[in-house]
Amino acid sequence: xxxxLTIILxxxxxxxxxxxxxxxxxxxxxxxxxxDFAQNILGQGATPEAVASIRKDLGLDQPPVTRYFDWLGGVxxxxxxxxxxxxxxxxxxxxxxxxxxxxxQIAPRFANTMFLAMVTAIIAVPLSITLGVLAAxxxxxxxxxxxxxxxxxxxxxPEFFLAYILILFLAVLNPILPSLxxxxxxxxxxxxxxxxxxxxxxxxxxxxxxxxxxxxxxxINLLASPYIEMARLKGLSPMRVIVKHALPNAxxxxxxxxALNLAYLITGVVVVEVVFVYPGIGQLFVDSVxxxxxxxxxxxxxxxxxxxxxxxxxxxxxxxxxxxxxxHPK
Amino acid sequence: MNGISRRGLLKTGVAAGVLxxxxxxxxxxxxxxxxxxGLSGANTTDSWDGRTHSDLFMIASAHxxxxxxxxxxxxxxxxxxxxxxxxxxSADAKTWTFNLRQGVTFHNGKAFGADDVIESLQMxxxxxxxxxxxxxVEAITDMKKIxxxxxxxTLAAGNADFPYLxxxxxxxxxxxxxxxxxxxxxxxxxxxxxxxFDPGVRMVATRYADHYKGDSAGFFDEIEYIAINxxxxxxxxxxxxxxxxxxxxxxxxxxxxxxxxxxxIQEVTGNQHYSFPMLTKTAPFDDVNVRRxxxxxxxxxxxxxxxxxxxxxxxxxxxxxxxxxxxxxDMEQLAYDPDKAKFYLKEAGLDSIDIDLSASNAxxxxxxxxxxxxxxxAAAGGVNINVVQEPADGYWSNVWLKKPFCACYWSGRxxxxxxxxxxYEAGVPWNDSQWDQPRFQELLLSARAELDSDKRREQxxxxxxxxxxxxxxxxxxxxxxxxxxxxxxxxxxxxGNLWQMDNARMAERWSVA
Numbered sequence: 001x002x003x004x005l006t007i008i009l010x011x012x013x014x015x016x017x018x019x020x021x022x023x024x025x026x027x028x029x030x031x032x033x034x035x036d037f038a039q040n041i042l043g044q045g046a047t048p049e050a051v052a053s054i055r056k057d058l059g060l061d062q063p064p065v066t067r068y069f070d071w072l073g074g075v076x077x078x079x080x081x082x083x084x085x086x087x088x089x090x091x092x093x094x095x096x097x098x099x100x101x102x103x104x105q106i107a108p109r110f111a112n113t114m115f116l117a118m119v120t121a122i123i124a125v126p127l128s129i130t131l132g133v134l135a136a137x138x139x140x141x142x143x144x145x146x147x148x149x150x151x152x153x154x155x156x157x158p159e160f161f162l163a164y165i166l167i168l169f170l171a172v173l174n175p176i177l178p179s180l181x182x183x184x185x186x187x188x189x190x191x192x193x194x195x196x197x198x199x200x201x202x203x204x205x206x207x208x209x210x211x212x213x214x215x216x217x218x219x220i221n222l223l224a225s226p227y228i229e230m231a232r233l234k235g236l237s238p239m240r241v242i243v244k245h246a247l248p249n250a251x252x253x254x255x256x257x258x259a260l261n262l263a264y265l266i267t268g269v270v271v272v273e274v275v276f277v278y279p280g281i282g283q284l285f286v287d288s289v290x291x292x293x294x295x296x297x298x299x300x301x302x303x304x305x306x307x308x309x310x311x312x313x314x315x316x317x318x319x320x321x322x323x324x325x326x327x328h329p330k
Numbered sequence: 331m332n333g334i335s336r337r338g339l340l341k342t343g344v345a346a347g348v349l350x351x352x353x354x355x356x357x358x359x360x361x362x363x364x365x366x367x368g369l370s371g372a373n374t375t376d377s378w379d380g381r382t383h384s385d386l387f388m389i390a391s392a393h394x395x396x397x398x399x400x401x402x403x404x405x406x407x408x409x410x411x412x413x414x415x416x417x418x419x420s421a422d423a424k425t426w427t428f429n430l431r432q433g434v435t436f437h438n439g440k441a442f443g444a445d446d447v448i449e450s451l452q453m454x455x456x457x458x459x460x461x462x463x464x465x466x467v468e469a470i471t472d473m474k475k476i477x478x479x480x481x482x483x484t485l486a487a488g489n490a491d492f493p494y495l496x497x498x499x500x501x502x503x504x505x506x507x508x509x510x511x512x513x514x515x516x517x518x519x520x521x522x523x524x525x526x527f528d529p530g531v532r533m534v535a536t537r538y539a540d541h542y543k544g545d546s547a548g549f550f551d552e553i554e555y556i557a558i559n560x561x562x563x564x565x566x567x568x569x570x571x572x573x574x575x576x577x578x579x580x581x582x583x584x585x586x587x588x589x590x591x592x593x594x595i596q597e598v599t600g601n602q603h604y605s606f607p608m609l610t611k612t613a614p615f616d617d618v619n620v621r622r623x624x625x626x627x628x629x630x631x632x633x634x635x636x637x638x639x640x641x642x643x644x645x646x647x648x649x650x651x652x653x654x655x656x657x658x659x660d661m662e663q664l665a666y667d668p669d670k671a672k673f674y675l676k677e678a679g680l681d682s683i684d685i686d687l688s689a690s691n692a693x694x695x696x697x698x699x700x701x702x703x704x705x706x707x708a709a710a711g712g713v714n715i716n717v718v719q720e721p722a723d724g725y726w727s728n729v730w731l732k733k734p735f736c737a738c739y740w741s742g743r744x745x746x747x748x749x750x751x752x753x754y755e756a757g758v759p760w761n762d763s764q765w766d767q768p769r770f771q772e773l774l775l776s777a778r779a780e781l782d783s784d785k786r787r788e789q790x791x792x793x794x795x796x797x798x799x800x801x802x803x804x805x806x807x808x809x810x811x812x813x814x815x816x817x818x819x820x821x822x823x824x825x826g827n828l829w830q831m832d833n834a835r836m837a838e839r840w841s842v843a
Contacts, residue, residue, distance in 0.1 A: 172569060179572065275563055
């Protein structure tokens with residue numbers, strides 16, 4: 001097991017380095033965009049004096065390198081900084097107090113995103129593995145083809161299209177589910193779940209194909225192995241052969257694909273959030289890029305990058321644990 | 331001071347007259363229920379600070395629901411008192427005395443009085459103030475508290491529209507001494523008090539029990555505004571009955587809404603206009619004949635039909651619209667006429683001319699298409715327009731006021747003077763055509779201090795004519811405000827046209843059917 005620990009520590013160190021590089025890239029990219037927060041917030045009223053005074057309040061008049069290291073120093077101390085968007089500018093109120101921190105702003109949105117990702121995962125992961133196993137079992141049958149065609153066409157359609165199709169059938173023609181997923185704090189769990197169901201179903205349609213196809217392919221790949229032949233010769237039922245003998249050995253690639261899709265659910269669902277008005281982190285991220293709210297953009301990027309790094313790490317560790325050869329290397 | 335309660339007042343016959351004067355019609359509308367509206371124009375930068383408000387979500391939440399101003403523009407465009415009961419001007423319109431309503435309390439229990447007015451106005455001052463209402467408040471040279479419920483303002487120059495300016499949605503009344511708290515938690519004197527507010531996501535407010543407007547306004551128990559910036563999501567929410575009203579209908583799918591018997595569409599033409607300003611101190615736009623050639627080279631009706639899909643009105647190169655008091659609606663309409671365009675080019679000593687027009691959809695939705703239509707129609711008159719597509723990012727800082735000819739939009743202003751002094755007075759920062767014409771300037775100053783309404787009408791009509799004939803801003807179209815409501819909610823026959831959603835006051839004026 002010492003081997004696994006070394007891997008974890010190594011990967012975490014590399015992950016931290018990746019986060020640092022991501023933060024530099026994002027910082028440079030946002031600064032390269034035309035316009036800054038002061039100009040965006042003032043819009044038509046962006047007189048040079050007003051722009052200069054907001055820049056001064058927010059420290060945007062400092063050179064970029066200084067700003068980056070100030071920010072980095074804050075992050076290392078666990079302080080993500082204050083959101084520009086909710087800053088009460090000193091010259092507006094006379095004091096600097098009451099500015100919302102980035103953490104305050106992101107926390108509820110991130111919780112919502114995690115909730116949606118979890119609901120989706122609870123539906124999508126068992127569904128796609130079951131479908132994958134069944135498709136492997138009845139490969140080249142009508143069921144296999146139907147499952148493949150359905151999932152492949154859903155993954156090939158743009159997300160907003162799937163969302164509108166679901167809205168049409170489940171909200172407009174048969175008003176079963178609400179088309180608006182405006183969840184908020186203090187909402188009952190059942191109501192929250194009901195409101196999140198349509199976006200979760202949309203995302204399920206998006207991620208199922210990937211996981212199902214990988215399950216099917218990984219299992220079919222193993223079916224030619226001699227030990228499966230042996231199991232069949234023993235007279236085991238095809239279902240038992242697949243679930244008991246093939247699936248455990250096919251877990252590594254399946255886990256990897258699941259991790260990749262979970263990371264996608266956390267980081268890439270902006271379109272679905274917009275269509276269903278779901279207050280997740282994706283919308284906050286896009287809004288923040290639009291107004292060049294650099295602290296929030298940076299924090300979101302760190303969260304997104306960390307999600308990918310941690311989920312991939314988890315997937316690797318789980319595939320090691322699921323494989324005795326890797327668990328006990330010679 | 332509180333000798334007569336409002337409820338007591340309502341029972342007496344005289345009350346009707348008094349309330350009529352103070353501008354509150356007695357309507358038989360049912361109290362109770364909830365209004366849920368899906369509104370666009372919400373941002374993560376939203377706060378209760380009135381100085382920063384610029385789009386519908388916060389205007390409807392603050393100005394229309396939680397906060398009050400001194401005065402209020404009624405749905406029919408007339409001015410009535412809100413926190414001010416009455417006001418008088420001196421003969422030169424320089425000194426204004428406002429009598430404040432008595433017995434009004436903020437949502438935290440603090441009584442409203444003259445100090446609140448003075449401190450709330452002072453918020454907009456200061457060298458580094460970014461308030462959009464700064465020019466309005468800066469014109470006040472002295473604010474004097476006469477009694478607890480009487481304030482006197484002295485202006486630098488006479489302004490007959492001063493009470494109108496006090497209805498501006500930026501100039502909200504905050505509790506004195508607790509302004510920061512008021513901004514943080516939304517403490518106003520409005521009909522509803524904040525229950526929860528999540529910037530860019532949602533606002534919920536409940537009816538304030540003992541409100542001074544009594545039973546004549548604010549009929550709902552609860553208001554919920556949901557931020558839905560996406561057009562399709564807003565339409566879906568209305569179609570599936572999850573919200574009762576939405577603003578900004580997408581014209582392309584409007585027919586679907588019209589076909590739904592449970593919904594009705596409200597459409598009003600206000601002062602919102604799309605424009606193409608040219609810098610009149612820069613060649614070739616310093617030549618009035620070139621400007622005239624452009625005026626005849628633009629096909630206004632085609633733009634209304636193709637860019638607004640009919641939801642608007644052709645403009646006459648004046649920013650004064652149907653929601654203004656002295657709108658010269660009977661003035662002869664400029665029409666597309668390539669021959670006249672050629673004629674004026676010849677007057678300018680030219681056979682043809684090449685002009686760059688900077689446009690981006692940041693100026694208004696469809697601005698690039700509009701510029702291309704203009705290009706096609708102007709070519710027939712010898713004006714060769716080259717459409718330069720500018721990036722939407724930083725459009726207002728890098729293109730508008732900087733490029734000699736570009737696309738722009740204005741939401742308009744409630745009064746003529748306000749509009750002109752924002753963008754047409756010589757030397758003001760937002761004068762996007764560098765407009766400086768002696769006769770216009772003279773009229774602007776004299777009409778501002780003129781209390782005689784007939785004389786003002788004459789002066790403002792002449793100013794509109796000057797802009798139509800010589801002005802440096804092409805205003806091809808006025809865009810309608812189009813919104814939809816379901817039949818669960820009843821709304822008055824006259825809907826305000828100064829701003830979307832009944833002047834953003836649906837929480838106050840609408841009720842459950």
